[in-house]
Amino acid sequence: MPAPTTPNPGLKYYYPVKKSANPAEREFDVVVYGGTPAGVGAAVQAKRMGKTAALYVFRRHVGGLTSAGLTETDIGKKSAIGGMAVELYKKIGKMTGFRPSEAERAFLELLDEAGVPVFFEHRLDKVEKKGGKIERIVFENGDSAKGKMFVDATYEGDLMAKAGVSYMVGREDNARFGEKYNGVYFSKHSHIPRFAVDPYKVPGDPSSGLIEGVSGAKADNIGKGDKKLQSYCFRMWATKKGEKVPWPKPDNYRPERYELLKRYVNSAPSADFWDLRYRHGPVKINEGDCNNAGPISIDHVGANFGWAEGSYEEREKIFQDHVNYQQGFMYFLANDPSVPAGLRERVAAYGPEANEFPETGHWPHELYVREARRLLSDYVMTQANCTLERTAEDSVGLGSYQMDSHHVERVVKDGKVAVEGGFEKPVRQSYPVSYKSIVPKKSECENLFVPVALSASHVAFGSIRMEPVFMILGQSAATAASMAIDAGCAVQDVDYPKLRERLLADGQVLQPPPPQKKK
Template sequence: MFAYEYDVVIVGGTPAGITAAIAAAREGKHCLILERTGHIGGLPVNGLGATDIATRDATTGLFKQFVSLNKEYYKAQFGMDSPQVKQSSDGYHFEPHVAAASFDKMIGMAGPGKIEVLVFRQFDSAPKYVNKEGNTIQSIRILNRQTGHEEYYSAQVFIDATYEGDLGAAAGVPYRLGREGIDEFDEPCAGKIYRWWKHGPDEEGTTYQGDNAIQAYNYRLCLTNNPNNRLPVVKPEAYDREEFVSLIEDVLTGQNTDIRFSPVDSAQIQANRRKILAGEKTAIPGDPWGIWKLCSMTSLPNRKVDANNQHLALLSTDLPEENWPWPTSGWAWRDQYAKRLKSYTLGLLWFAQNDKVLPEHFREACKSWGFAKDEYQDNHGFPRQVYVREGRRLEGMHLFTAHDALPLEKGGRPPVYSTSVTASHYALDSHGVRKREPERVHLDGFFSHPSAPYTVPYGVMVPKLINNLLFPVAVSGSHVGFSTLRMEPCWMALGEAAGIAAALTINNEVSVREIPINLLQETLLNNGATLIYFNDLKATDVEFKEIQKLALLGFFPEWEASLDEDLDINTGHLWNKLTHKNIPYNGKAKRELIKTLLTEWSQIEN
């Protein structure tokens, strides 16, 4: 058996896979990305153009480079004062083809020959496709989808950057599927839950019991209302009108899942019906109109939008239940589901634009939108990849739960992990797991619960037994805990950390569990990453690296570092307790004491 040899082999050309390759290449490693489709870039290249992040400065490093390149593209193409630059929101909002160009540029910046990318390379998640000696992966077997031949690839370290956790599962890493009940980790939003959008309350039918349900997938659509760049929605061959008829009553009654709809009575609903049939728009609180009834839309440059599932609707672009087998199914089943989901999505849009039972002015409002014809030109303007929000959750050294993202006390931080490899911040957030049910206020499983900027420990992507595997996407967590980690900025940051960790594993001739965490963190900080978030610090600040290290050890527990303030007595006591020293601090600003503090701590560590 001949195997192509690399230092690091990455399965999955997702954003995390790309950042892993770049980070390892910066450390001098020869990297290979194996991607099943014809295009790398994952969801940002397939419609997710409105970045899901709550606190932008919480996640930096290569992710920040990506958004900066997006902004630079619009500046170069249209000028600094152009509407496109403004609409890009500093590069956090971008068109799919711009994301693809930014990723290509980032790979090129790693240096010639450092990163190889092979597309149409399929890994099938079965043990026979992984060659192991004990707990070490020697090589993997890949199908070349263009030639039909099998290929073998060996590496010193493998990185599973798939959305599904395919390589980790095939290598024997245990994993979780579905939802834990509230009895397992006592998490908010655990298990079966029916909740008014956005923050509750929980209603009839909620049991908080665990099950095997997987949150819904959809396509993130790139739509436009620019007639010069608009492709019409075509009725799919497998169109089934009955799937969409519930939309008619939803439009006429104004039914929606917003908490503001809860006090609406039958008289208001009938009045709204008469209003709409008379040619007016809905007057029901929380009720979107036109295409917004089907899609939640965020503006992108050049009159485009990122069209996601409409969380206020009981019928939208998500297709719950039917995706449950996806995480553990083979590619033949997944491809069939992808076709089914595309047909469903096209059918929903076509119904909204053309079904004559719907009010004409509603249909006309929907008809002004279509697919952007300058995107996915090889796929008729339709995205090429399903949005797999959650697949397997591979079990690692640390299981991330909701409590890792929630403040320990009101106004305070979540737990701070000394092994943090990135800070991150997004709400605990899950889409529905079941289709609409009679008398339910929302789809089962939909929730959004506030969190605070948190630290992500290295252990979420480190297996307990396999020596040379990392998984920065299908990370270790409960369903609720994973629901905040699953955003592309966090995944990209974890990918960057995985790439550096892979290099350290090779350089130190140890397992991924035994690498020197301090060197991993030092390298991340040298490359502009953020390991713990502060309201008053940026990665470009002079003392940023030092404060990051000290904060992870407990020296700066507040949200502000307040470096120009004199050291107060309570903080002084804390520092002396942590260092077991008597540091003089009377009348001195914190900024002046940082070097002393690092010296004292270094002496204790040694």
């Protein structure tokens, strides 16, 4: 399996790769773009079904967020996980621990065992179509790949966008799909939990302007859609007990950037309140995977709105802004004298694990893109699917996690800081994900699958968007792709009963278990 050939670029999303002196034009039955769990699952499944397949990866790693720190995997209900996803997690379970590096090794082993060629540092440049089908995709380095079927396994839906299919970005009006939590949304806990925080540079004086991290948006049009995205962060891998390095001080560090954080952590009745757990925060830190915790935390709220449709160069700027913000956030908590001593000492006791992410200064190499573009196909998964008020009859996998969105924006409400857009709403039962939600409209493209940036409302995507589910849907997409090749048909015309039979034979779980009777 070819390894990346460029010098280590360090902590970057996008960096120049030289044009190939002799650009390679390769051809496969199934071409997969995107090194996420869905991409690995799709490429491996296509090979297992006797097809030629290749995986093209944007940067230097496979496994997506699972290999970039997100090892405390959100799954919802274990009974909903099947197929190759179970195989992957069992493989990881036989290793010394669920570490990012070991997760990536498990993905690489799956690819190697199946004989899938992987081409790193291939950035999509253009898509060539003819007669409603993709013929070839061309990369920035000049290489290209022809295929009978294509799978867009990117978090951003970059291939589907360049293929000219319909998609959505941001939040829809609640009325569009008959939902409750879409569009501008304030939960019961929108104001800073327990503590009121003044948003103005001079407390109490609106004329002084807003402190950093607070938007001047009105956010008073409840339920109205927009193109804003739920926030992103890096899933840091930390340790207190093991070998660690200090929290890095980023370039261009400015303590004043964290005035909002300073006011927040000093508003608690005591430093003991800040326990570094999910419900209190201000950041969830433990041995291993760390996460956002609360309304003022490592999520860089409101800073990612240009990511979904941005150029690679624009995304690189957003990426570096997230690096600077989050590294500075952790450095501030661990070092600034304005932070309550007890909290400062607890944060400083941890640090990035010294044996993870060596190429990128022990910081995750990938930003957690929770949501970007979403396909708009003939079937849109919505809140009604998650609550089983509507059931897809052509299941290719199950969702089961809560309907979940991280905060979208911090605004001023009643003279105080409030956070908008976040919600956590229960899903009581696993629910089917429609086959039609992972394929475009037939009039737009007949040989493309989109198992990650699938056709779902913002609300439903918040439940579906879990790494194991993406792997499940990637495997199902490749199964259908292989059957479409054999039948010589468009992806929209695959015989679903035959597809269902093969998915079940491969261990996929397509229907929720019957509800248990009360004793």
